[in-house]
Amino acid sequence: MWFIVEQAALAAFVCMLVLVSAQVFFRYVLEVSVPWTEEAARWFYAYQIFLGCAIAARENVHLRATFLLDRFPSRLKAAVECCIAVAGMIFVGGIIWGGAVMIWATSTVEAGSFALSMSYLYVSIPVSFAIIFALTARDLARHWQAVRRNTDT
Secondary structure: OHHHHHHHHHHHHHHHHHHHHHHHHHHHHOOOOOHHHHHHHHHHHHHHHHHHHHHHHHHOOOOOOOOOHHHOOHHHHHHHHHHHHHHHHHHHHHHHHHHHHHHHHOOOOEOOOOOOEOHHHHOHHHHHHHHHHHHHHHHHHHHHHHHHHOOOO
16 A cells, blocks of 8 residues: 555646746747646645655654653553544544535536546545555554553554
8 A cells, every 4th residue: 555655646746837937938948838737736736745745644743842751661651642542543633524525515616727526636635634644553553552551662
């Protein structure tokens, strides 16, 4: 699965890069405006960002301030990590719900520059955050085991 996510994020980046380069070339070299390239590049940018968030969650490289948490005893630290994971799952669940609402709300709206439903843009949100939700659930299980065993995570 990770191969697909990583390749999709890479493909979104490459498509965005090609579209932005084409837009600059057409506008400033050929002096012809191609309106759909800007909007398509934004779509690929959104997919790149949200899939990148899922990859960053897998690698556990999102920004965290742990200077206080690192001073806690291992069992208390694991318990606090469980609370953080539960809060994160609630937050991410809300984002998934909001993304699903946006998909439904924009299902009849077409993009401004090409004939494609705007809902396809918003699919990137619940898909990426469902992956993040699953990763957070995995972390919650790992921290909960540490609480029960009284060991380091």
